[in-house]
Amino acid sequence: MAEQRRGRDGRRPSQRQRIPTLAAPAQGWLGAHARCLIEALGRMHRRWVASLLTVFVIGITLALPTGLYVLVKNLDTLSTSWQGTVQASLYLDDDVSVERGRTLARRLDARDTIDGAEYVSAEEGLETFREASGFGDALDALPSNPLPAVVVVTPDADMTRAAVGELVDTLRGETGVARAELDQAWLERLFAILSLIERAAWVIGLLLSAAVVFIVGNTIRLDIENRREEIEVMKLLGASDAFIRRPFLYSGVWYGLSGAVVALILLGGCFVALAGPLGTLTRSYDGALDLVGLGWSGGFALLATGIALGWCGCALTVNRRLADIEPR
Template identity: 50%
Template sequence: MSRRKRKPAPPRDGSESRMPLLSRLAHGHAQVLVFTLGQLSIKPLGTFLTALVIGITLAMPAGLHLLVKNLGTLSHSWERSLQASLFLREDVDDAQAQALSQKLRTRPGIDQVRYISRDEAMAQFREHSGFGEALDILETNPLPAVIVVFPDPKQTPTTIELLVDSLAKLPEVDQATLDQQWLQRLYAILEIVRRGVLLLAALLAAAVVVVVGNTIRLDIENRRDEIVVMKLVGAPDGFIRRPFLYTGFWYGLSGGLIALILISAALIAVADPAARLSGLYDSDYRVAGLSFLGLLSVLGGGIALGWLGAFWTVSRHLSKIEPT
């Protein structure tokens, strides 16, 4: 009986041995991912409450970040309304003031220039002050002519101050004023709030890790016997740890989704009042929500914190469970 000749085996480059291993690993992780989701769905109330706590904790710093972001954007729009008032000397006539206005319009760093003559200044003061009859007894107009200068808002506050100082030294100008102290105070307050948000975010991140860790610790205690059996049959720690890590993943993901829902609800609640307030100041400003990167940051932060809390707890408690 003749033997059949075997065909020579094709040369191995390692890809065939790697692909089944990668496939098995991916299949194993997918099974654990679905399994842990099913386990959490068995106890929906407890899972929802844990995710809600995580969502509220994540929503607080994200919401404060949005508040600071919107106030910063709004302050930039207010910065565009900054204006310097150049009060002209009494001996400067209307023709000289008009010529100075035309000269300032071509000066770098100046966005707009508006000239208000002495008569126009008196008419505006009469209209808004309510002292119309009292002003009639004045023999002369005491108000000076004013050139209102709107600096380029793209400049820094220091550059704008230097511009106003140079305008104050013009021979036609008696006094120059720039009211931007309130804006500088607002910037200082926003910087304090911004750093406070970072500190609060760090503290709340630690709180999320603790919440997830405590939940995973209870889960470990409930599955102690199962863990002992797996160790008896030689299961590695990585295999035992995997379901708990994916449980932390699901907690973090669901908490991030709840945080986004809470932030969206808050934005919807304040959008209409903010629009009405903006309309009172003749502005079309609208409250801005989270950007796409912000959405990913909330979700990614929730997942990372959930995984970290699970890893921290499992690493601490898994080594304490040994077969007796």
């Protein structure tokens, strides 16, 4: 008899009944939230043209600062890979002999502030240039070597940029040195521009985040206005503000999340479009240049930001609006 009373899952009927009873409150709470989440999606689906437009606007708005961020990140890795090679070039007067040039290089090399100094004669310089530039034939046509002899100085790696600048100034005063130039001067300018772009990315990012908050807020405001009667009925039936607010908050979350997904797709498209030309550029730099994407963490951060902004936009609107709607 006992065997017959067992259900299909092999448990006795009394055992099977106990499980849902125990889990009922949690199920009810979780179920209510899951239902709201699905319901909010259903509402968006029912007015899908308007929803899609909103999502695209949010997506483009999020894609702009994120794209800028990726650009800055790429330029940053680019510049750090060049940062280690701080060198100063001392161009020597034409009448300085090879011997005197070598002596100067040895003397500089002995200094504490200088890691290394190498003499490159005019002929060696010409040879290197010929190999690297491919202007061989044109150079042959020249009556004489146009390049000066150079002492390439590598300052001590621990020195600050200002100290390096001072060092270069003193080297300029050495006899036989026509000109002294720090190779890094243009790099300094690049850094300045980079930090400017980075700052701009933050400012634009903040402004556009605010824009997303307002877009979602306005969309939810219209949504609430369209559902005014429904909200009144719910309030008459004893729905709390929290209960009425919940599906709207989830709409905000959906808008933010889908906007972030659209932004990711847009950025992915840009990445693919740029990968070809950038690959060519990279090869010309012996592969030193690697295009850096948003990465997993960046992608998740974008999605989380989208959700947070959607939630904020909604939360800022919904309380004020719901308080306005009272049954008459």
